[in-house]
Amino acid sequence: MPFVKHNVHSPATEEGHREEALASPIAALCSLDAETRWSAARTLGGRAKAVPALADALSKEQVPHVQEAIITALMRIGDEASVMVLLPYLRSQDASQRSAVIEALQALPGAVLPFMVSLLADPDSDVRILATELTRSLPEGDSTRLLCELLQREQHSNVCAAAVDVLAEVGTREALPTLRSCAERFAGTPFLPFAVSVAIARISGTES
Amino acid sequence: MAGLEDEGIGPTHLTQEEVRRVCEFLYRRTGMVFADSRRYYIDRRVAERIAVTQSGSFRSYFAILRSDANHEIEHLVNAFTVNETYFNREEHQLRCMTSDLLGNIVRVKDRTEAIRIWSIPCSTGEEPYSIAMWLMEHWSEVDSYNIEIVASDIDTRALQVGAEGIYSERALMRLSKDVIGRYFEALPGSRYQIHPGLIDSVQFTHANLIDSLDMARYRSFDIIFCRNVLIYFDDSSRRIAAENLYDCLRPGGYICLGHSESMSRISSLFRVCSFSEAIIYQRPEADHGAK
Numbered sequence: 129m130p131f132v133k134h135n136v137h138s139p140a141t142e143e144g145h146r147e148e149a150l151a152s153p154i155a156a157l158c159s160l161d162a163e164t165r166w167s168a169a170r171t172l173g174g175r176a177k178a179v180p181a182l183a184d185a186l187s188k189e190q191v192p193h194v195q196e197a198i199i200t201a202l203m204r205i206g207d208e209a210s211v212m213v214l215l216p217y218l219r220s221q222d223a224s225q226r227s228a229v230i231e232a233l234q235a236l237p238g239a240v241l242p243f244m245v246s247l248l249a250d251p252d253s254d255v256r257i258l259a260t261e262l263t264r265s266l267p268e269g270d271s272t273r274l275l276c277e278l279l280q281r282e283q284h285s286n287v288c289a290a291a292v293d294v295l296a297e298v299g300t301r302e303a304l305p306t307l308r309s310c311a312e313r314f315a316g317t318p319f320l321p322f323a324v325s326v327a328i329a330r331i332s333g334t335e336s
Numbered sequence: 337m338a339g340l341e342d343e344g345i346g347p348t349h350l351t352q353e354e355v356r357r358v359c360e361f362l363y364r365r366t367g368m369v370f371a372d373s374r375r376y377y378i379d380r381r382v383a384e385r386i387a388v389t390q391s392g393s394f395r396s397y398f399a400i401l402r403s404d405a406n407h408e409i410e411h412l413v414n415a416f417t418v419n420e421t422y423f424n425r426e427e428h429q430l431r432c433m434t435s436d437l438l439g440n441i442v443r444v445k446d447r448t449e450a451i452r453i454w455s456i457p458c459s460t461g462e463e464p465y466s467i468a469m470w471l472m473e474h475w476s477e478v479d480s481y482n483i484e485i486v487a488s489d490i491d492t493r494a495l496q497v498g499a500e501g502i503y504s505e506r507a508l509m510r511l512s513k514d515v516i517g518r519y520f521e522a523l524p525g526s527r528y529q530i531h532p533g534l535i536d537s538v539q540f541t542h543a544n545l546i547d548s549l550d551m552a553r554y555r556s557f558d559i560i561f562c563r564n565v566l567i568y569f570d571d572s573s574r575r576i577a578a579e580n581l582y583d584c585l586r587p588g589g590y591i592c593l594g595h596s597e598s599m600s601r602i603s604s605l606f607r608v609c610s611f612s613e614a615i616i617y618q619r620p621e622a623d624h625g626a627k
Contacts, residue, residue, distance in 0.1 A: 131468060131537030132450055132482045136553050170548065170579060193582070193605050200575045224604045235572035265571075268399060297361060298402070333353025 154178060157185040162194050169197035173204035183213040196228050203232035211239045215247070218258050230258055234265040241266060244274050253284045260290040264298060271298045276306040285317045292320070296327035304328060350379045354394045358382055361401065366413060366567040368596045381415040410568045421459050423466045423503075424510040426563065429592045430470040432613035433559060437590050438475060441558045444588065450482040454557045454584065456543060457565050458487035461498025462507055464538045465530055467561070469511075469519055486554070488543035495540045501530035546573045551580040557589055564594035578603035588621040 156168035169185065172178040179202065186198045199217075202210040217229040233240050240262055247259035260278070263271035275291045282288050288310055295303050311324040350358070355378050359370045370378055382397070389408065391397035401408050424430060441451060455464040464487035471478050489495050505526040508516055520528040544550045545565065560581060566574055581591060582605045591606065592614070593599060599606045599617040606617035 129468075129472070129533050129537055130479050130481060130483050132484050133536075133539045134450070134484060136486065136539070136541050170583070173548070173576075196575075196603065196605060197579060200579055203572055203575065228604070231571050231575065235570065235575075268402070297357065297364075330353045330357050333351040333357075 154181040157181055157198075162191045165189070165191070165194045166197050169194060169201045173201035176205050176207055176209070179205060179207075179209045179213060182210075186213065186217070192224060195225060199225075199228045199232050203235055206236050206239055208239055208242070211236060211243065215243060218247075218255050219252065226258065230261055233262055237265045237267075241270060244270075245277075248274060248278045253287050256282070256284070256287045257290045260287070260294050264294050266298075268298045268300055271295075272300045272303050275299070276303050279306050279310045285314055285320055288314060289320055289323055292323045292327050296323075296330045299327060299331045301331060304331060307331075350382055350394055354398075355379060355382075357398065358401075361398075362413070362416075365409060366596065368413065368416070368567065370416075378416075381412070385412050385415060404570060407568075413567065421462045422507045422509055423462050424470070425462065425466070426592075426595070427510070428613045429561070429616075430466065430474075432592075432611050432616060433467070434470065434475045435613060436611045437559055437616065438477070440588075441590075442477065442481065445558075447481065450484045452484045452486070452557045452559075452586075454486045454488065454554065454560045456488040456545065456560065456562055457491075458489050458494075458498060458540070459491075460494045460503075461487060461501065461538070461540070462503070463487070463561060463563075464498070464540075465501070465519075465534055468534055468537045469515060473515065485538045486541060486557075487538050488541045488554070490542065490544050492542055495542060498538075499535070499540045501535045503528050503530065545577045545580060548576065548580055551584060554584045556586045557584050558586060559589065560585060560591045562591055562593060564597070566593065566597055575603065578605055582606070582619055585619040587619055589619050591617045591619070593617065 153168040153171040156164050157172070159165050159168070165185070169182065172182060182198050182201055182205075186195065186202070189195045189198060199214065202213055211233065214229050214233055217225055220226050220229070244259065244263065244266070247262065248256055250256050250259065256278070260275065263274050266274070271294065275295050278291050279288055282291070292307065292310065295307065299307075307324045307328055311321040314320040352375065355375050358378060362368050362370070382394070385408070386392070386394065386397045388411075389397060389400055389406075391400060400406075401412060438451070445451065453467055455467060458464050464485050468485055471483060487495075487498060489498075502523065503520075505528065508520065508528060516528070519531045519534055521531070523529050541553075543554065545562075546569070562581060566577060569577060578599065582603075585591060590609070591599065599608075605619070607620050609616045609618050
């Protein structure tokens with residue numbers, strides 16, 4: 129048979145090579161070679177002291193897969209400082225970068241929660257829409273409260289629709305009065321009362 | 337469900353909206369799609385899980401599911417899926433390997449360099465052995481190259497079964513009599529021992545997809561078969577696993593996922609390649625050394 133076997137290296141050996149190749153992973157974040165920057169970002173995942181360097185690297189990085197690795201590294205650190213680095217990228221013009229940041233932030237519900245009130249009140253409606261998506265990974269009580277507060281003041285129908293969509297999954301009975309009120313306010317925007325009716329049915333169906 | 341009722345655990349029936357809530361959650365989380373026509377099936381499976389987890393109500397159970405407490409997503413998905421594995425289970429991907437992937441791979445590969453194929457998770461070995469047999473049966477250039485097949489799993493008991501290479505008749509249900517005759521020896525009790533030469537063709541190793549240090553042992557694969565595992569991971573684990581897999585592939589290498597999985601839902605690291613037999617993901621060639 130034409131099949132061959134080679135020994136799979138021990139982790140220590142391979143990691144030794146990686147560390148050797150990246151004597152200073154933080155310095156390697158500035159390498160001219162994208163694969164070196166990728167490896168540096170991968171190595172720095174979970175190292176809280178690397179947050180400033182990763183933040184600087186993310187602000188300059190142009191290669192998409194290296195951006196992804198930096199975002200994942202910040203996600204693996206997962207503290208308030210790393211969340212603060214990621215939040216501004218919700219305004220990125222690059223859809224894939226926004227998606228990567230949303231995904232990373234969704235993985236950090238505890239660290240994101242303190243920022244949710246201001247995100248849901250952001251002057252930019254696109255940021256508010258993305259922020260509603262972040263509430264999906266929060267405990268249902270927190271997400272219901274935050275989204276109801278948003279719905280009570282929100283004027284933008286698309287933001288309301290995004291909030292209603294999340295409530296349909298995570299909302300509790302406490303959201304029902306706010307949802308009904310939202311449907312009345314946006315009675316002239318047919319899709320929103322329909323979305324509200326679905327959310328109410330889901331929540332009522334769950335809790336009846 | 338009848339069993340549970342016999343045990344005195346009352347059934348919990350879901351409302352239509354609760355079924356839809358579960359279906360939407362599972363779709364967003366795993367990519368699995370369930371039609372409305374399967375409502376009764378879903379109802380029963382979720383009711384079973386409510387009983388097993390002693391949640392008492394759909395609401396309590398859904399909170400457990402959303403937080404993935406005690407890997408509940410995995411338990412529920414397992415309740416929905418047929419967990420048995422067998423030889424040539426995803427034959428269309430094997431066909432794609434020999435009709436498209438290998439041709440592209442050998443076009444840029446030196447003949448002295450081994451073609452490296454990785455099955456992870458390999459479970460009890462049916463997939464890596466299927467790959468080996470398929471290559472022997474369906475790839476005319478099989479004797480022109482050295483081929484390395486690595487089979488990895490996090491479950492050492494499964495690896496042990498794979499290395500022993502003894503399977504039930506049921507696992508062979510997709511194989512022709514000719515193929516069974518060439519690669520298996522019948523044992524008492526409707527069991528079959530895989531050919532020693534084939535066992536010797538596959539290297540079984542322990543590996544954890546989300547452990548970057550562990551995964552650093554695996555590099556330069558041309559094809560990775562990674563089916564039906566990413567759907568069980570949460571968002572952060574999926575990101576880490578996708579980056580680990582990227583590192584394990586050589587530039588231009590391919591990754592085959594399960595039919596309900598989509599790498600584009602997980603990561604933008606890979607390029608979607610649509611072949612006649614299957615949709616496969618590729619680590620872009622151009623990324624190597626990109627500035």
